Amino acid sequence: MAKIKKGDLVVVISGRDKGKQGRVLEVFSETDRIVVEGVQRVTKHVKAGQSSRGTRTGGIETVEAAIHVSNVMLVDPETKKGTRVGYRTEEIERDGRTRTVRVRVAKRSGKDI
16 A cells, blocks of 8 residues: 555655645656656657647646655654655455455654544
């Protein structure tokens, strides 16, 4: 189970964008990399082509590149600073059956994420 998921607010803890915060746009679990909004922006040269309406596409674009998951920390909802992630198991009873569910918890404040 991944500690960081799509839509989480994270802070970059190392690299050229250290200190920046952003939302996770994409998670690549097989390579342990994530794409964060506004972080690790690189210039990409796109080959010229045409869209379905006939307008020209291509040129130089700036896009977010993937960074390693170890270079980010989840943002604590209470203190708005980086925090480590822990888990708590809960018993939930639904339709007469009990299920165990793992809930992510911020180590800094103890609040649910």
